[in-house]
Structure formats: C-alpha cells, structure tokens
Amino acid sequence: MSQKVLLSSKEINIILHRLACQLLENHVDFKDTVLIGIQPRGIFVAQRLTKILLEEYKVKHIDLGFLDITFYRDDFRRGEKTLEATKTKINFLVEDKKVVLIDDVLYTGRSINAALTALQSFGRPKEVELLTLIDRRFSRHLPIQPNYRGRQVDAINNEKVKVMWEENEGEDIIYLINR
Amino acid sequence: MSELSVNHLLGIKYLNESDIQLIFETADHFKEVINRSIKKVPSLRDITIANIFFENSTRTKLSFELAEKRLSADVLNFSASQSSVKKGETLIDTVNNILSMKVDMVVMRHPNPGAGIFLSKHVNASIINAGDGAHEHPTQALLDSFSIRERLGDVTGKNVVIVGDILHSRVALSNIFALKLQGANVKVCGPKTLIPKYIDSLGVGVEMNLRKALEWCDVANMLRIQNERLDISYFPTTREYTQQFGVNKKLLDSLDKEIVIMHPGPINRGVEITSDVADSKQSIILNQVENGVAIRMAVIYLLASKIKK
Numbered sequence: 001m002s003q004k005v006l007l008s009s010k011e012i013n014i015i016l017h018r019l020a021c022q023l024l025e026n027h028v029d030f031k032d033t034v035l036i037g038i039q040p041r042g043i044f045v046a047q048r049l050t051k052i053l054l055e056e057y058k059v060k061h062i063d064l065g066f067l068d069i070t071f072y073r074d075d076f077r078r079g080e081k082t083l084e085a086t087k088t089k090i091n092f093l094v095e096d097k098k099v100v101l102i103d104d105v106l107y108t109g110r111s112i113n114a115a116l117t118a119l120q121s122f123g124r125p126k127e128v129e130l131l132t133l134i135d136r137r138f139s140r141h142l143p144i145q146p147n148y149r150g151r152q153v154d155a156i157n158n159e160k161v162k163v164m165w166e167e168n169e170g171e172d173i174i175y176l177i178n179r
Numbered sequence: 180m181s182e183l184s185v186n187h188l189l190g191i192k193y194l195n196e197s198d199i200q201l202i203f204e205t206a207d208h209f210k211e212v213i214n215r216s217i218k219k220v221p222s223l224r225d226i227t228i229a230n231i232f233f234e235n236s237t238r239t240k241l242s243f244e245l246a247e248k249r250l251s252a253d254v255l256n257f258s259a260s261q262s263s264v265k266k267g268e269t270l271i272d273t274v275n276n277i278l279s280m281k282v283d284m285v286v287m288r289h290p291n292p293g294a295g296i297f298l299s300k301h302v303n304a305s306i307i308n309a310g311d312g313a314h315e316h317p318t319q320a321l322l323d324s325f326s327i328r329e330r331l332g333d334v335t336g337k338n339v340v341i342v343g344d345i346l347h348s349r350v351a352l353s354n355i356f357a358l359k360l361q362g363a364n365v366k367v368c369g370p371k372t373l374i375p376k377y378i379d380s381l382g383v384g385v386e387m388n389l390r391k392a393l394e395w396c397d398v399a400n401m402l403r404i405q406n407e408r409l410d411i412s413y414f415p416t417t418r419e420y421t422q423q424f425g426v427n428k429k430l431l432d433s434l435d436k437e438i439v440i441m442h443p444g445p446i447n448r449g450v451e452i453t454s455d456v457a458d459s460k461q462s463i464i465l466n467q468v469e470n471g472v473a474i475r476m477a478v479i480y481l482l483a484s485k486i487k488k
C-alpha cells in the first residue's frame with residue numbers, strides 16, 4: 001500500500017474559502033437555503049463551510065443539518081458488514097427551501113442517490129444542489145454531478161481518497177492511497 | 180462490533196451484552212426516524228416477513244407489523260385460529276409451506292416454550308420469538324430495558340423490581356436475563372405461589388413485602404395477572420392480591436422518592452396498578468409502547484442484514 005498527499009492543510013483551507021465564496025454568490029443571505037452535511041464525513045466539510053460563512057463572510061444565520069443515509073442505501077445485505085447508522089440532526093423544514101447537500105468525496109454517486117431519497121422524508125425542497133470537496137471523475141454509476149467541487153481527481157478503482165480532519169484525526173490532509 | 184452474534188432472536192439468554200448495546204444504538208436511530216413526518220425507510224424492500232401467531236396478541240402483533248412496514252418489508256399475517264393448524268397440520272409443515280412462498284423471516288408467537296428454538300433448527304429462515312409460552316419474550320425485555328435507559332440514562336447499577344405473576348411470565352424471565360446482562364440489580368415480588376423455585380439460581384432476590392421492594396427499587400415493573408394462565412388458585416381473590424401487591428398513588432406518595440412505573444400491558448386497571456398511577460408522570464407505559472416499534476425495527480434490521488444476497 002502506498003499513499004501520496006493529494007491536498008495539504010493549506011490547500012484544503014484555500015479550497016474551502018473558494019467554495020464558501022461560490023455558495024455566497026448563489027445564496028447571498030442564506031435565508032431560503034439550508035446546508036446539509038451527509039454523515040459521517042460530509043459533516044466536517046459542512047461545518048467548516050458554515051464557520052467560514054458565519055465568521056469571515058458575516059452571514060447572519062445558516063441552517064445546518066446532518067443527514068444519515070444508512071437506511072436508504074442500496075447495498076444493504078450486499079456487503080460483509082452490517083451498515084451502521086449515525087445521527088441525523090435536521091431541526092428545520094426543507095419544504096420549499098434550496099438545499100445544498102455536502103459530502104467529502106463523490107465517487108459512484110450512490111450515496112448521493114440515497115441522500116436524495118432520505119431528504120424526501122423531511123419535505124419537498126425547492127431545489128437541491130451538491131457540493132463535494134473531492135470529485136472522483138469517471139467513476140460514476142449514476143448520472144450525478146456536483147454543482148460545486150473542490151478538486152477533481154482522476155483516480156483508478158484500486159485507489160482510495162482518504163480525507164482527514166483536524167477535529168477527528170488531528171490534521172487536515174487528503175491522501176490518495178493505492179491499495 | 181457491528182453485527183449481532185446470532186442469526187435468530189430466540190431469547191435474551193442467547194444474546195451477549197454487545198448485542199444488546201448494538202440493538203439499542205440502532206433503535207435510537209429508528210426512534211428518530213419514527214418521529215419524522217415520513218416514518219418509513221426503504222431498507223427492507225426486498226425482504227418478506229411472515230407474522231405467525233398461534234396465540235392471540237394485539238399489541239405485539241401490531242408493533243411487529245408496524246416495524247416491518249416502516250422498514251418497507253412485505254408482510255404476511257398468519258393467525259392459527261383460522262388456519263390449517265386446526266386441521267392437524269404440524270408446525271414445521273405449516274411454516275415450510277409459508278416459507279415456500281419465499282419468506283425470509285418469521286416472527287412467531289406460540290403457546291409452547293421452545294417452539295422458536297425447535298423451528299430454527301428445522302427451517303431455513305431467520306426466526307424472531309414473539310413469545311413462547313412461559314419461556315421468553317425477548318423484544319419485550321429489550322424495549323423494557325431501552326425504556327429504563329431512556330428515562331434513567333443507564334440500566335447498569337439500577338435497582339429493578341418485577342412484581343406479580345413471575346411463575347407464568349415470559350416477560351419476567353426475559354427481563355431478568357436482559358437486566359442482569361446489563362448489570363442491573365433485580366428482585367422479584369409477588370405471592371409465594373407465583374414465584375418459581377429456581378429463581379435463586381438466576382441471581383435474583385425475592386421480596387415478599389411490596390412496600391419494602393418499592394423502597395429498594397428505582398424501577399417497578401408491574402406484571403399483568405394472567406387469568407387465562409391461572410388454572411388453579413394461586414391466591415385467594417383478586418381483591419386480596421390487589422391489597423398486597425397492587426400499587427396505588429397513596430403508596431407511591433408515602434415513599435420518600437420517585438420510582439419509575441412500568442407495565443408490559445394490557446393493564447388490569449385497579450388490579451396491578453390504579454388508574455392514577457398508570458396515567459401519572461412516573462409511569463412510562465406509553466413510552467414502552469412507542470419504544471417497542473423502534474426496538475423491533477432494530478432487531479429486524481440487524482437480523483435481515485445477516486441474510487446475504
């Protein structure tokens with residue numbers, strides 16, 4: 001197994017600021033927009049973006065939720081391990097809201113497909129956008145593309161993108177791991 | 180640990196502590212799901228479950244059926260009173276006929292202890308015991324412990340007294356196994372005639388005086404007097420039972436603490452507990468019913484995940 005650094009802490013920070021600016025351009029005061037981080041790893045991206053928007057770009061209020069998609073996945077009973085759920089925390093209605101789904105890595109698109117199904121349990125959004133920190137091109141199983149992408153990566157199938165966060169793993173760094 | 184150690188839920192006796200924790204954590208997530216406006220998830224859309232009830236039950240059957248439907252499983256309901264069992268068909272034949280219709284899981288209630296264990300050895304499906312005679316009722320015990328954990332934060336170290344007909348109660352036996360496994364202290368209380376002789380071997384204390392039992396406990400689990408199982412007189416009259424082992428508001432108020440009141444239902448109001456106790460803030464009887472659906476969803480989900488494609 002070998003690994004190389006795809007993005008350093010500094011590069012991740014620059015990308016997050018750029019993504020925050022792109023969100024700001026399209027959603028201005030976030031009055032009709034909600035951000036939803038997909039559990040488990042998308043919540044770190046969502047939290048960082050929210051922090052930047054609130055503290056550095058002085059947005060007054062942002063509704064931020066966390067969505068668990070375990071019970072909506074299409075690979076139930078297919079893998080070796082039981083799918084373990086994590087916490088869903090959405091304390092607002094998504095009815096008629098613009099929803100930005102946020103995840104760390106977009107790979108096959110199946111997680112996003114499950115997230116779109118799960119989202120229906122919380123109402124009918126006006127529109128849904130997708131933001132991913134890493135977009136693994138040419139590996140999609142479904143016709144799903146991000147509206148906002150941090151970095152596009154051409155990784156082959158036996159390679160894995162591993163995103164690490166300071167609050168979880170002690171440092172911000174993204175590796176491309178060859179298994 | 181992300182997988183149950185068993186392929187069937189035949190009794191609490193066959194589970195370990197990690198299994199119970201996994202079921203509780205999964206039930207926490209399902210509890211969040213069933214409190215949404217859309218209470219359904221698509222996880223089990225390719226699973227078919229047969230509810231086979233050889234004994235009458237309303238709330239357990241409804242709770243299982245709701246849990247199955249909220250997981251998007253296909254559900255078959257089979258009631259022995261309108262079936263070929265009346266014509267002399269054996270249990271294995273009945274279940275195998277149902278399984279031939281490509282059923283993946285069987286939820287079974289049966290009047291004979293061990294019926295689920297017997298069935299699990301002879302048919303190729305995942306079996307959930309929904310009550311077998313006076314043996315076990317595992318999902319009831321799980322939802323009882325889950326409700327205690329929800330109200331008191333933890334089960335470990337808590338003092339729980341089970342009051343009533345211990346001898347005929349599958350709820351009592353499963354509860355004793357579940358509570359002991361989680362490190363709770365358990366006592367039973369009831370007429371001496373309704374306390375089984377083997378109770379000491381389960382590591383459970385016996386208290387004949389209800390007041391003393393209530394003074395000791397954090398939780399009182401009041402069992403129903405099962406008139407249908409009392410073929411001989413175990414106590415003189417219901418009135419006398421109520422006087423000695425019934426809980427009323429006056430008794431609770433005279434204690435210098437607030438204990439949690441539970442009852443697996445259906446309640447004989449005025450016998451095991453009075454209405455003002457059943458409907459009081461101390462009572463978590465309706466929480467038990469709500470938690471029953473989440474616990475059963477968790478058990479079904481975790482067992483179904485072991486049926487590989």
